[in-house]
Amino acid sequence: NAGVTQTPKFRVLKTGQSMTLLCAQDMNHEYMYWYRQDPGMGLRLIHYSVGEGTTAKGEVPDGYNVSRLKKQNFLLGLESAAPSQTSVYFCASRMDMNTEAFFGQGTRLTVV
């Protein structure tokens, strides 16, 4: 039972490079979320999706794009990485409004 799987687990980027983080869930969940977690900042929502083909902006969307072409996958893209995007990124999914969210193991991204 895989749950929520994030790829990659670690990455180092140079400023200006681009990359895509993949989140895959095998629980047939409708809602998916991308968060970033910085020391002392808690969780901040970047983008989220309430179903296949839908996306919406969260609290800190600038510099990121997302896509949900398939229900099980939620991709987070960084078009031109900046040092301020150094963070730990978590993907989460949930079935509906009455259930808890399940989290992936996180991606530790460093932009130098």
Add this chain to the structure above:
Amino acid sequence: ELKVEQNPLFLSMQEGKNYTIYCNYSTTSDRLYWYRQDPGKSLESLFVLLSNGAVKQEGRLMASLDTKARLSTLHITAAVHDLSATYFCAVDPRRGSNYQLIWGAGTKLIIKP
């Protein structure tokens, strides 16, 4: 503005003691979740509270929800070192959230032997 406030944000306590973490929220909600995060790890669901008066217990942890006071508590009984972690609460507002969970800042709990 939808807010979720946890207190304390940091707690250092001795093994064997009891303590309570508080989670206050600013909007109408009867759905609240508690999570645990170990250092360098992901978030793990602890409790799901879906109605006023809901109480859930797992080992030395007990969570409750008072929707009228807009307050949830996470009570630790006879703390042990293994409970050292950061604890988050998250609220699911009935409206105005666009399906988002609203998160508290987390309470870092250190339990000393």
